[in-house]
Amino acid sequence: MDFHLEDDIQVLKKSVRDFIQTEVEAVAMDIEKQDKIPKRIIDMSKEMGLFGLSIPEEYGGLGIGMVGKCALYEEIGATHNGYTTLIGGHTGIGTVGIVELGNDEQKSKYLPALASGESIGAFALTEPSAGSNATNLKTTAVLEGDHYIINGTKHYITNATEADIFTVMAVTDSSKGAKGITSFIVEKDFPGFHVGAVEPKMGLHGSQSAELILEDCKVPAENVLGEEGQGYVNALKILATGRAGLAARNLGSSQKLLDISMQFVQEREQFGVPIIDHQAVAHMVSEMAVEIEALRSFTYRVAWMADEGEKIIKEAAMLKLYGSEVYNRVADKAVQVHGGIGYISDYPIERFFRDARITRIYEGTSEIQKNIIAGQLRKEYSL
Template identity: 70%
Template sequence: MQFTFSEETEAIRQIVREFVANEVEPAAHWIEEHDEIPREIVEKSQELGLFGISIPEEYGGLGIGMVGKCAIYEELGKTHNGFTTLIGAHTGIGSVGIVEIGNEEQKQRYLPKMASGEWIGAFALTEPSAGSNATNLKTTAVRKGDRYIINGSKHYITNARDAHVFTVMAVTDPSMGSKGITSFIVERDFPGFTVGKTEKKMGLRGSHSCELFFEDLEIPAENLLGEEGQGYVNALKILANGRAGLAARNLGSCHYLLDKSVQYAMEREQFGKPIFEQQAVLHMLADMAVEVETLRWMTYRVAWMTDQAMNVIKESAMVKLYASEVYNRIADKAVQVHGGIGYITEYPIERFYRDARITKIYEGTSEIQRNIIGTQLIKEYSGKHSPTRIKK
């Protein structure tokens, strides 16, 4: 098991690192104040191919594996999380479904424009009555001839304000439960499709989440993604595929916070000496470093397993759970190390603290990840051990 990067990936990683440090990070405060990603940063991201990191080369993407993608995501995580989410949601759950499940005609139609960043992708599963309980969807899709008619709504959909292509889950057979859910590719300009209000959030400024409304929305039958009744399975695959990437983004943010905390502890003096000489501060830095390094190994192990086409249901849930929990702990310690300055909006620490909180909720809450892990453990042990009968 090796996590070494190819020369091409290492070169791209260095380019992304410089782009983040020289262009995105200086604009972070502006993004926070205006809740917008500057157009020039989006255009530069398009030029660098960042919107195509999950898309095969034959469709205009970079065609790199999960380990390579995580190397890039890690660098993106070291700056404003709103910008990182724009890229990550597009290259993750926004496009993976078409890449992994779409037929050739669908790939030819959508992936080149998504790879260039001309079309942004989004993933529409969550509804007012269906969050963690994804099988409780109310949005319906009824086939009529060569078309499907979709009615219903979604909310908290990342990238919705700017997206052109949506992977939408809807119920095609209410009597079948999870096996009655089907996935579709929906374009923004299809009649009957409306993007609702942009939600005002605690964090992730510049990343826009909106409501979606479908009112007798007609889509051609060829926009069925996969097979009827496979939508719930497709959703699980799409979400599981993106968890290593999400962990890598969190890893980058944790590394950023650790760097800032160490630097501040060396510069800040109290009681006549740098605060890192206070054992309490030194221990916080040590704990942060241990968790960053542990997260790094977990992230790249799951990424490597994904590239080997191994079953990563349990491991991807583990890394998503651990990454989000670690990010929140490290953000909290970073505020504590920085003291009052860590609570001031002029400095980045409090922004990361706010942004970290959503990672324990979106793309599967921490509680759902624990359910997945526990269920997989029971399956594994049920296969290894026969039930023990108690003799009377």
């Protein structure tokens, strides 16, 4: 396995780090309080090409492989998770489906605007009755002439209020179960498409999640993504790739928490010495560092496998599970290390603690990842 980064990726990684540390971090508390990412930050992100990480160069993107993307996600994860989610949701599950499954016409039509950030992408699978049980979709799509008529409601859709292009899953044949689900490219201006209520959240402020309401929404037949009936398979592929990126973002956030904690434990004194001299504190930061390093190695191994074209269903589920759990454990220890200050909302530790919690839920709960892992193990060890 070769995790070496090409010179151009190393240069871009440094540029992203500088941008995150000097520009995004400077407005992190504003994002938290106003629940909005400043337009200036979004515009600067576009200029840096951050919206085109997953999109091939021929369509105006950077065409970066998974190892390179994870290197950049690690830097992006080291700041406000609302901003991280806007970028990650777009460059991950928001656009990967069109890149991987779209035909030439679809790619030419949609990818250039997605690469520049002129259009934002989102992924719409979850419904009130279909979250972990993704096959229980109630949204339907019926072919009428040269259009599909889609009816249904999606919820908890990341980037819903900002997005222009949605990958939407709907049932085209209810008699076939999972094989009756089809994925569609849906534009926000299609007749019958509406963004519903914004859902207030415990964390991830600045990243808007909302309902999508499709009422006799007319979608051209040529906007079927992949083949009819392959939507569930498509969703699994899109989510598997996205999980490696999510782990890298969790890695960046975890490393940021360790950086903040190490500065604090060397400056804060109790009983006449820096608190890192107390064994209980020393053990906590040591445990944080060990888990972060293990997550780093695992993240880049799975990213390398993805770049090599290997099947990563099991490994991506393992990585999503482990990365989410590590981030939550690191955040919990960071609060404990900081004591009362870690619980105060004027400091970033409390924010990271709240933001970490959703990582065990979205893009597949920790329990669902365990089910996927067990299913793959049963295949490998079948008697």
